[in-house]
Amino acid sequence: MPAYDRNNIFARILRGELPCRKVHEDEFALAFHDINPLAPVHVLVIPKGEYVSQADFCAEAPAGQVVGFWRAVAKVARDLGLEPEGYRLVANHGPNGGQLVFHFHVHLFGGRPMSHRMGNMPKTDERK
Numbered sequence: 001m002p003a004y005d006r007n008n009i010f011a012r013i014l015r016g017e018l019p020c021r022k023v024h025e026d027e028f029a030l031a032f033h034d035i036n037p038l039a040p041v042h043v044l045v046i047p048k049g050e051y052v053s054q055a056d057f058c059a060e061a062p063a064g065q066v067v068g069f070w071r072a073v074a075k076v077a078r079d080l081g082l083e084p085e086g087y088r089l090v091a092n093h094g095p096n097g098g099q100l101v102f103h104f105h106v107h108l109f110g111g112r113p114m115s116h117r118m119g120n121m122p123k124t125d126e127r128k
């Protein structure tokens, strides 16, 4: 994995240097709509801190921040009304995982049934 780049897109969004369509913010996390949605609801949740990946986050972040982050993910799903019908969480890790932005983030997909092809991200043509 690369070292953390303080100028990655999500770091710049966290610092307010780039805009985002914010869904939620608290002391642990920021959630915003993905710029290229692959489902009716496609939100990214990112921790406040310099973590490249889920592995980095779990190894390096204080326990309270890890808990706070995952509680924020659950709150976002609940607040978006996704709980009753369900949703999918995805965290891409490294090149083989398809990670493009090296600031740890969780994709939250909802608003339609997801494919059972777990090895693939939802494609745009699966929106229906």
Ligand code: AMP
Pocket (backbone or CB within 6 Å): 009, 018, 020, 033, 034, 035, 036, 037, 044, 091, 092, 098, 099, 100, 101, 102
């Ligand atoms: P990943 O492949 O897991 O690293 O996913 C990166 C995600 O970030 C992709 O789904 C992109 O569409 C999304 N993305 C990239 N730039 C932005 C941005 N400025 N605002 C919102 N989402 C973005």
